Amino acid sequence: MNKVALVTGGSKGLGKAIALTLGEQGNKVIVNFNRNAEKAKLVIDDGGEAVAIQADITQEDEVKRLASEAENLFQEPITILVNNATGPQPELSLQDVSWEDYLDQLHFTVKAPLLLTKELMGGMQSKKWGRIINIGSEVVELGNPHFSNYVTAKSSVIGMTRSWANELGGYGITVNTVHPGFIPVERHGEVTEESAKGYVQHVPLKKLGKPKDIANTVGFLCSDEAEFITGQNINVNGGNTFGV
Numbered sequence: 069m070n071k072v073a074l075v076t077g078g079s080k081g082l083g084k085a086i087a088l089t090l091g092e093q094g095n096k097v098i099v100n101f102n103r104n105a106e107k108a109k110l111v112i113d114d115g116g117e118a119v120a121i122q123a124d125i126t127q128e129d130e131v132k133r134l135a136s137e138a139e140n141l142f143q144e145p146i147t148i149l150v151n152n153a154t155g156p157q158p159e160l161s162l163q164d165v166s167w168e169d170y171l172d173q174l175h176f177t178v179k180a181p182l183l184l185t186k187e188l189m190g191g192m193q194s195k196k197w198g199r200i201i202n203i204g205s206e207v208v209e210l211g212n213p214h215f216s217n218y219v220t221a222k223s224s225v226i227g228m229t230r231s232w233a234n235e236l237g238g239y240g241i242t243v244n245t246v247h248p249g250f251i252p253v254e255r256h257g258e259v260t261e262e263s264a265k266g267y268v269q270h271v272p273l274k275k276l277g278k279p280k281d282i283a284n285t286v287g288f289l290c291s292d293e294a295e296f297i298t299g300q301n302i303n304v305n306g307g308n309t310f311g312v
């Protein structure tokens with residue numbers, strides 16, 4: 069595809085798989101990370117034409133620096149943006165949760181995607197081509213208790229995606245959200261089908277998903293073949309939920 073793609077939080081977990089897949093598709097990939105330079109380096113060592121750029125994407129000045137470093141390196145606009153990064157996701161009862169706990173999540177699900185999109189959309193508009201993929205979560209349909217900070221923040225991504233899709237569609241820019249189910253990554257430690265059977269038994273496909281399942285879906289949505297898909301919520305969770 070030979071586009072310039074930015075994956076936020078690409079140093080590990082789902083972001084790493086997404087960055088590697090976009091690289092396999094022939095894109096130049098910016099692997100953004102905040103703290104884990106070593107892990108980000110491993111991703112670019114494995115990838116094609118890739119660079120790692122540190123930036124806390126919840127901070128406006130760091131987003132601007134990230135965009136200008138990327139532009140200097142590649143001399144062309146970033147036209148694929150994957151809003152994937154996440155911070156800690158504490159489970160908190162309604163009694164214990166605070167407004168600050170909600171804001172902590174909204175900084176990742178709304179603030180960072182907004183800052184990045186405002187920074188990058190001019191380049192996409194000039195190319196009359198762009199792909200913005202937000203990473204949501206199946207929790208927006210499950211409404212998990214003791215997790216309203218995260219569930220609320222991920223739910224707001226749905227309206228944001230639809231509004232942006234309407235606003236940017238005329239420029240050939242699509243905006244979609246991919247909602248993963250529970251996909252074990254490094255931070256979950258050792259997870260087996262057996263240890264996760266309480267979850268798996270409700271999943272129609274009776275197994276856990278892999279980071280590559282999410283990456284393949286993102287890769288497709290970033291391709292030219294997906295040019296007529298925008299404003300959508302795509303659940304990648306073995307059928308655990310059926311759609312909002």
Ligand SMILES: NC(=O)c1ccc[n+]([C@@H]2O[C@H](COP(=O)([O-])OP(=O)(O)OC[C@H]3O[C@@H](n4cnc5c(N)ncnc54)[C@H](OP(=O)(O)O)[C@@H]3O)[C@@H](O)[C@H]2O)c1
Nearest residue numbers: 077079080081082101102103104124125153154205250251
């Ligand atoms: N895994 C699942 O089961 C699952 C299910 C549903 C939805 N999701 C969603 O999928 C996405 C990825 O989740 P994950 O499980 O792969 O998470 P993860 O393994 O914890 O990875 C998070 C990534 O975000 C980066 N990051 C953290 N703070 C950052 C900041 N301020 N600025 C830039 N990057 C930052 C981390 O980089 P550093 O370590 O370098 O700081 C890391 O690369 C998230 O949006 C999550 O909500 C995941």
